[in-house]
Amino acid sequence: AQSVTQLGSHVSVSEGALVLLRCNYSSSVPPYLFWYVQYPNQGLQLLLKYTSAATLVKGINGFEAEFKKSETSFHLTKPSAHMSDAAEYFCAVWRNDYKLSFGAGTTVTVRA
Amino acid sequence: GAGVSQSPSNKVTEKGKDVELRCDPISGHTALYWYRQSLGQGLEFLIYFQGNSAPDKSGLPSDRFSAERTGGSVSTLTIQRTQQEDSAVYLCASSPSSAGTTDTQYFGPGTRLTVL
Numbered sequence: 327a328q329s330v331t332q333l334g335s336h337v338s339v340s341e342g343a344l345v346l347l348r349c350n351y352s353s354s355v356p357p358y359l360f361w362y363v364q365y366p367n368q369g370l371q372l373l374l375k376y377t378s379a380a381t382l383v384k385g386i387n388g389f390e391a392e393f394k395k396s397e398t399s400f401h402l403t404k405p406s407a408h409m410s411d412a413a414e415y416f417c418a419v420w421r422n423d424y425k426l427s428f429g430a431g432t433t434v435t436v437r438a
Numbered sequence: 439g440a441g442v443s444q445s446p447s448n449k450v451t452e453k454g455k456d457v458e459l460r461c462d463p464i465s466g467h468t469a470l471y472w473y474r475q476s477l478g479q480g481l482e483f484l485i486y487f488q489g490n491s492a493p494d495k496s497g498l499p500s501d502r503f504s505a506e507r508t509g510g511s512v513s514t515l516t517i518q519r520t521q522q523e524d525s526a527v528y529l530c531a532s533s534p535s536s537a538g539t540t541d542t543q544y545f546g547p548g549t550r551l552t553v554l
Contacts, residue, residue, distance in 0.1 A: 360542075362545075367547070368547055368548075369442070369529055369531075369545035369546050369547045369548055370481075370529070370531075370545040371545070372542050372543075372544075375542065416480065416481065423494070424469075424486060424488070424494070425471070425483050425486060425494075425497075426471075426481075426483070426543060427483075428480045428481040429480060430479065430480040431480055
């Protein structure tokens with residue numbers, strides 16, 4: 327069954343520094359992968375998704391993720407963190423029973 | 439256009455009471471999902487509606503939980519005889535297409551349920 331694992335429940339970065347959030351997937355078939363962001367007291371918003379068209383996926387707010395089959399990874403990055411990036415980030419994989427399986431989430435704090 | 443809306447935004451109830459949570463999906467979206475987000479845990483799938491098909495209830499944690507979707511639009515999640523472990527944020531999501539696609543799910547802001 328398809329699943330994802332997010333490494334690190336909490337990441338703290340300085341404003342302007344690189345943001346790197348790690349996600350590894352487990353899937354016996356080519357996966358469809360997603361990153362969602364959840365700001366405080368809000369629902370989830372899609373950042374980007376991978377559907378096998380291109381391995382480097384660009385999303386909103388300057389985020390991007392690279393699909394690496396050899397490493398079974400789909401890590402999320404942003405070159406320069408902004409205070410507004412403070413939120414919880416979820417990696418998810420599309421399951422073949424029409425559901426999304428989410429990781430446990432990574433909370434990002436940004437230091438001034 | 440309008441996104442997914444949920445009501446109420448917050449609900450505090452006493453143990454043993456029934457609660458109803460409402461979700462208004464984006465107009466025209468055929469798929470609707472309910473998830474539960476508990477403190478310190480990820481998102482847990484509860485139930486999935488696709489058009490007029492029978493819902494996938496495989497994620498409901500007990501028979502105290504039920505959901506319906508009227509007219510292919512609004513959905514209500516009902517929890518009977520609430521327990522403290524039901525305290526969580528309940529999220530609703532909708533997506534535009536039919537089963538088997540990987541369309542983006544659009545989430546509502548959630549209902550925070552607290553059972554005292």
